[in-house]
Amino acid sequence: MKLLARNLARTTTEHQLRQLFSEHGDVTECTLVLDQETGESKGFAFVTMPDDAQANAAMAALNLTSVAKSKIRVKIAN
Numbered sequence: 001m002k003l004l005a006r007n008l009a010r011t012t013t014e015h016q017l018r019q020l021f022s023e024h025g026d027v028t029e030c031t032l033v034l035d036q037e038t039g040e041s042k043g044f045a046f047v048t049m050p051d052d053a054q055a056n057a058a059m060a061a062l063n064l065t066s067v068a069k070s071k072i073r074v075k076i077a078n
Contacts (some may be wrong), residue, residue: 001055004077005045008032009068014045016068019046024061025054061075 005017018030029048032041049055063074 001049002077003047003049003050003055003059004044004074004075005047005062006075007070008041008043008045008072009070010041010043012041012068017045017047020062020067021049021058024058025049025051034047 003021006019012032014030014032015027017032020029021027021030026049028050030045031047032045034040035042035063047058049058059076061072064071066072
């Protein structure tokens with residue numbers, strides 16, 4: 001299942017996101033979206049988890065939690 005994590009702090013790294021989601025299951029892919037001109041985070045990322053139950057658990061646990069002083073939102077990516 002592919003999840004969308006939004007409202008991330010600009011300082012949050014892919015590694016930090018992978019660690020955060022890995023606490024709830026296996027992560028096969030984690031892609032932080034970067035601005036092509038500046039190379040800085042755009043504040044959102046896609047996280048792919050192969051097990052739907054683990055992905056749903058991660059979504060329930062992490063949605064609206066505070067990460068690096070930002071309240072993140074996690075939902076299923078369309």
